[in-house]
Amino acid sequence: MTVPPTEALVRYTNGRFYSAAEPRATAMLVRGDTIAWLGDTADAPAADRTVDLDGALVTPAFVDAHLHATDTGLAVDGLDLSGARSARELLDAVAAFARTRPAGAVVHGHGWDESTWAEQTPPGAAELDRAAGGRKVYLTQASVHSALASSALLPAAEGVAGYDASGWVREQAHHAVRAVALGSLTGEQRTAAQRTALSRAASMGIAAVHECGGPGTSSEADFQSVLRLSGQGLPQVFGFWGELGGAERARQLGAHGAAGDLYADGALGSRTASLRSAYHDGDHGCGEAFLTAEQAAEHILDCVRAGFQSGFHAIGDAAIETVLEGYALAAQQVGVDRLREGRHRIEHVELIDKAMIARMVEFGVIASVQPVFDALWGGPDRMYAQRLGVDRALASNPIGAMHATGVALAFGSDSPVTALDPWAMVVAAAAPCNPAYRMKVRAAFAAASRGGWRAAGVDRVGVLAPGASATFAAWETPGGVVEGLPALLPDVDGVTPARPVCRRTVLHGETIFES
Structure with missing residues (x-):
């Protein structure tokens, strides 16, 4: 008879452990879901089962604090357009992939980025129709x-804000098209995509994810489907349902908070993030604002009254300012101390100045951020510089400045926006495009691991x-170890170490991945 993991006593030996409690430990004893002992392998107590780590480095497992499981699974098994460098390359990729369907x-594809193209005009709906047969x-x-949509999908968005007859739809029109495209999946296909995403996460040393859903982002059925997979031999799923005034509905759906993708604005790539001053490239104004401070405050108060975590998607400085004013208005009603107890959060937080950072600290608001955004689009000559100009681009994503000021951080990928790769998050935060915002590797690792648990209100996990x-996760470290963690940054000769490879991921005592 199989012994349930809650009762088993397992001894892990011949490893190295990233532990402030026992920094020289080479063995660990696990009783059920709890670490019972750390010390030298020679002194390890007897157990029901022994796992030889063969020199692996054991660290707390990662948490991805912003994920979209269905979209991630579809991207893993679908059409990757991140390498397309022109409209013609995109169409050729669609044609080749469509022949396999x-x-x-519906041909699902992801990742095209016209800011990397010499001619930045994507193909139209009629061209997509022809390419996809x-x-x-x-x-x-x-x-x-x-998104780009073919002719058959466009009627769903006609007359909706963000609609364009060319087939390139934004924000609300995109949400309408998205609902049709994802609605084409059967329940089995949707669950399979979610399982693919969570399995991929486990293989990367990720033991928990924050699924961010809400109207326009995913359906209630989609959201509940991924929650049902939580911990079923897969990472733990904390669900955040982003619906304005929807604290009670979020609770009914099984959500952990009424947060995540509750949109205060859009995104820089689509020029819909809400800015204080206009976009740099062309006549696009200051983007889109979807909330007022008063609406944000009422949502926050609704959550406080329900004892629930609130949160918002806010990328541009105008949107972040609006949300923080909402927290200030809420604090006038319930007091700062009660507000801080809620561990409320803002997703992305890309354009934020010192005054707004101070307000984040004052209200105890967690910054759920994606360091790889900066690695992909930051610096003086990439997409952010096109959209914002160089000065604002270099001031974006000041993650290190937030950390230094005392903002609690949780790192995520926003997958499929960026790949499930937690060590890439750590590297991006430790070596950002603007060196003024550098973080120590150990601090970045904490934000990518323990920070995600704390952002979900869980305190006994992450160490x-x-x-x-x-x-925890066990790693092969071909590049070596520096200060207890895998070597990640280039050495004095500019050589970048090989990345760690996950060999085992354990969630509350249960192995959810083993290579």
Whole structure:
């Protein structure tokens, strides 16, 4: 008879452990879901089962604090357009992929980024129709705040804000098209995509994810489907349902908070992030604002009264300012201390100044951020510089400045916007495009691991110490180890170490991945 993991006593030996409690430990004893002991392999107590780590480095497991499981699974098995460098390359990729799909299927693709093209005009709906042989086509831009849609999908968005007859739809029109495209999936296909995403996460040393859903982002059925997979031999799923005034509905759906993708604005890639001053490239104004401070405050108060976590998607400085004013208005009603107890959060937080950072600290608002955004689009000559100008681009994503000022951080990928790759998040935060915002590797690792648990209100996970949850990952470290963690940054000769490889992921004592 199999011994349930809650009762088993497992001894992990011949490893190295990233543990402030026992920095020289080479063995760990796990009783059920809890770390019972850390120490030297020679002194390890007897157990029901022994796992030889063969020299692996054991660290707390990662948490991806912003994920879209269905879209991620579809991207893993679907059409990757991140390498397309022109409209012609995109169409050729669609044509080749469409031939592998049934005639009635929707061609799902992701990752095209026109800012990397010499001619930045994407193909139109009629061209997509021809390339796909008449199949429906839904291709999300890298930011997932706009998409290219074929002619058959466009009627769903006609007359909706963000509609364009060319087939390049944004924000609300995109949400309408997205609902049709994702609605074409059967329940089995949707669950399979979610399982693919969570399995991929586990293989990367990720033991928990924050699924961000809400109207326009995903359906209630989609959201509840991924929640049902939580911990079923897969990472734990914390669900955040982003619906204005929807605290009670979020609770009914099984959400952990009324937060995540509750949109205060759009995205920089689609020029819909809400800015204080106009976009740099062309006549696009200051983007889109979807909330007022008063609406934000009422949502926050609704959550406080329900004892629930609130949160918002806010990328541009105008949107972040609006949300923070909402927290200020809420604090006038319930007091700062009660507000801080809620561990409320803002997603993305890309354009924020010192005054707004101070307000984040004052209200105890967590910044759920994606460091790889900066790695992909930051600096003086990439997409942010096109959209914002060089000065504002270099001031974006000041993650290190937020950390230094005392903002609590949780790192995520926003997958499929960026790939499931937690060490890439750590590297991007430790070596950002603007060196003024550098973080120590150890601090970045904490934000990518323990920070995600704390952002979900869970405190006994994210460290290796007796009494803590047995939630960890074991790594092969071909590049070596520096200060207890894998070597990640280039050495003095400019050589970048090989990345760690996950060999095992354990969630509350249960192995959810083993290579």
